[in-house]
Amino acid sequence: MLRYICTMGIVRRTKSVDAILEEFKINSGAISVVSLVDQLSSRFNKTTVYRVLDRLEEDGILHSFLGKTGIKWYAKCSGCSASEHHDVHPHFQCLSCGKVDCLTVNVRIPSIPNRKVEASQILLQGQCEACLV
Amino acid sequence: MLRYICTMGIVRRTKSVDAILEEFKINSGAISVVSLVDQLSSRFNKTTVYRVLDRLEEDGILHSFLGKTGIKWYAKCSGCSASEHHDVHPHFQCLSCGKVDCLTVNVRIPSIPNRKVEASQILLQGQCEACLV
DNA sequence: TTATTAATGCAACTGTGTTGCAAATGTAAA
DNA sequence: TTTACATTTGCAACACAGTTGCATTAATAA
Numbered sequence: 550m551l552r553y554i555c556t557m558g559i560v561r562r563t564k565s566v567d568a569i570l571e572e573f574k575i576n577s578g579a580i581s582v583v584s585l586v587d588q589l590s591s592r593f594n595k596t597t598v599y600r601v602l603d604r605l606e607e608d609g610i611l612h613s614f615l616g617k618t619g620i621k622w623y624a625k626c627s628g629c630s631a632s633e634h635h636d637v638h639p640h641f642q643c644l645s646c647g648k649v650d651c652l653t654v655n656v657r658i659p660s661i662p663n664r665k666v667e668a669s670q671i672l673l674q675g676q677c678e679a680c681l682v
Numbered sequence: 683m684l685r686y687i688c689t690m691g692i693v694r695r696t697k698s699v700d701a702i703l704e705e706f707k708i709n710s711g712a713i714s715v716v717s718l719v720d721q722l723s724s725r726f727n728k729t730t731v732y733r734v735l736d737r738l739e740e741d742g743i744l745h746s747f748l749g750k751t752g753i754k755w756y757a758k759c760s761g762c763s764a765s766e767h768h769d770v771h772p773h774f775q776c777l778s779c780g781k782v783d784c785l786t787v788n789v790r791i792p793s794i795p796n797r798k799v800e801a802s803q804i805l806l807q808g809q810c811e812a813c814l815v
Numbered sequence: 816t817t818a819t820t821a822a823t824g825c826a827a828c829t830g831t832g833t834t835g836c837a838a839a840t841g842t843a844a845a
Numbered sequence: 846t847t848t849a850c851a852t853t854t855g856c857a858a859c860a861c862a863g864t865t866g867c868a869t870t871a872a873t874a875a
Contacts, residue, residue, distance in 0.1 A: 561821055561872050594824045619752035659787050667808035675800035694841050694852060727855045
């Protein structure tokens, strides 16, 4: 009974779920919601795209973050589940081609006196492999 | 001839410029544009607030960054000018009281193979001094 | 096959930020 | 002080990302 195991996110395997997961299979990097809505606009309503992405994130299949301009991006999670989310890695946005992806490097956050750091969002920008001349 | 020295940002010392700088004198941390527009709504139009903040940033008096939800925050620069911007420090947002400020710590960004990192935005979240029980 | 309920589409909305333009205001020079 | 004029402002309308309510559609357990 799928619905009891997974009460928060995806319950039914619908065409939109498949289509969105397919996009993340084709594109190994991160995808902005804007481009995803645009890409799928002939087949699905933008509200649907937003809601499916929400549910996939709840299930730990995707994770989201904001790009430089504040728009939302999603990328596949690796090693995450609905209960545990291990994605505190940095993201990298290429200033030439615009491509965004996850970095596997670990950025050490120094301990801050008198504060408790509980989460971090790190966005790096520069030139990606393909754009480095 | 002020207007020739400083062609990009603030040229005239107007009431709105004074009022906004005053807010940053009162509040030592970062201030979100939303709260600033709200705070000053009886005296200035929101467009004016946005434009003055833009100009103060151009002159290197303030710097801006995005909070967790993608809204814009401004904080006073220290050691910056219109030509050189030294603010690549992390920002800290308290999850309890919502206060945001600049951290003086240096986060070392490890070099990423085959990529050139040119900029970084680091937002840390947790408990600030006042909220740490 | 049917009953149930999750998922969808649509339209209208929210919130943040932007633009064009006429009117107001600050400032250099007379 | 007054004048001249570019900068700054307010306003209204817009742009854009994302959300909400609700009736309809479709996936799935039985």
